[in-house]
Amino acid sequence: MRIILLIDMDYFFVACEEIKDPSLREKPAAVTTGSEREGSKGVIMTCNYPARKFGVHSGMGANQALGMCGDLVLLKEDFKFYEKKSADVAFIIKKYSSLVEQVSIDESFVDVSDKASTYEKALDYAKTIKEDIRNSAGLPCSVGIGPNKLIAKMACDAAKPNGIRLVKPEDAKAFLSALPAGKLYGIGSKTAEKLSRMGIKTVKDLASSNKMQLMDRFGTFGLEIYNYANGIDDSEVVSEYETKSIGRERTLRRDSAEDGDVVPVLRALSREVSDEARAQGYSFKVVTLKMRYPDFSEHLKSKALKMSDKESDIEKTAEELFAKYHDKGAKLRKVGVRISGLVKSKSQRSMSEFFA
Ligand SMILES: [Mg+2]
Structure with a gap:
């Protein structure tokens, strides 16, 4: 079992701010992205429950939120x-x-x-x-x-x-059935709309819908949400602490969608990660690229390789993942490069050094 x-x-973010200033607990408060642009106060990232009573929610402009709740305390994010x-x-x-x-x-x-x-x-x-x-x-x-x-x-x-x-x-099953389809994990507003057009409004509808038809419409994702609707999910809890990893990340000098701003940083990070792996005597199997956007959403993309100890493999893979998965035009705030699946390769390395 x-x-x-x-x-x-x-x-979370506002709860952290309440530790610094407990008086915030009694007030409507929100953490914002802040903004360098004049006249804009950025976007709401999180707000506390007193603020939610006024209809304030994450993702809305801070100016709009102030319109709903004049007393709203705006706090610039303190991500560290x-x-x-x-x-x-x-x-x-x-x-x-x-x-x-x-x-x-x-x-x-x-x-x-x-x-x-x-x-x-x-x-x-x-x-x-x-x-x-x-x-x-x-x-x-x-x-x-x-x-x-x-x-x-x-x-x-x-x-x-x-x-x-x-x-x-x-x-x-009974717990899930009662929910609207759009509330099911994995189903965003666009998918919910498509499902609605197919006559599927609730999780119950989805659970009893035609599996083949869903797969025709959505591919393997269709099968996944069909299983979810039926309460089925076999995925494991994957513990990161089981596998050691070496990673570096860096905030870009400015939020940028330009390859020219990002790729040199990826190269520098790859070099640092490789240097540390070498110093510790590790080879690696997996390269992971982390991309964080100005709204603090985060994407992790990984690729498994044959066991390697080459800096060029880290660099190449990080750039490949970036080219493949970065939304063109979307500005990035921070990138990271990580290697995992580490194996001690000291002896192997000293041999290659010997022959070098
Ligand atoms: Mg949370």
């Missing part, structure tokens, strides 16, 4: 601090399970199958972790508990804010 938790921090708090939370979670997959700065899947033999025990375990995060990091979170990652994620959405929701396997 598998038992998976999704731990998702509540209104959020990353530090994120690391604090990750450290706490790791005390409870070694099988942790961090999926974003404020969300982690935790496989507790080995720690809790029943769902009731998992619920107690989740309460303990949640309290520890509250007490040790000073931050609120919500926890979803289910038989797989999909159900844990959906349960967590239902638990927000500051809650815990357990959905047992036997209740999973």
Whole structure:
């Protein structure tokens, strides 16, 4: 039996700001991207619940948000601090399970199958972790508990804010059925529209729809959402802590969509990563490119290679992933290069040095 938790921090960026200034708790407050452009105050990244009462939500312009809520406190993002708090939370979670997959700065899947033999025990375990995060990091979170990652994620959405929701396997289908199709994990507004045109409005409709027709329309993604609608998700919790990695990242001098601004940075990062791998005597199998956009959304793209210790392989792969996956025209804020699947290759290297 598998038992998976999704731990998702509540209104994370503003919750971090509330640690610096507790008086914010009583006020509507939002963290913005800030803006260099005159007359613009940037875009809302996160807001607290008092702000949400006024209809303020992430993704809207800060000027528009001020129109809805004149007392809204706007705070410029302090990403360094959020990353530090994120690391604090990750450290706490790791005390409870070694099988942790961090999926974003404020969300982690935790496989507790080995720690809790029943769902009731998992619920107690989740309460303990949640309290520890509250007490040790000073931050609120919500926890979803289910038989797989999909159900844990959906349960967590239902638990927000500051809650815990357990959905047992036997209740999973009924729990999902009631939701509109657009609320199902993986289904964005565009897919929801297409489904609606096919007469599929709810997760229940999707679960009982024609699988072949979905695959005709959406390819393998169609099969995936059909399975999701039926509560099926076999994906594992992939723990990063199991595999060592070496990575470097850098904020671009300005937000830029230009290859000419990005590619030299990728090369420099590849060189630094390669130098460190060499110093530590590692060969690598996987190269990962990280792209962060000005709205702080993040994309990680990886490619597996044959075992290598060459700087040129890191550089080539990073550039290839960039060319393939970067949205042309979309401005980037930060890029990172990481290698993993590391194997000690000291002896091999000293041999090649010997013959060099
Ligand atoms: Mg969150």
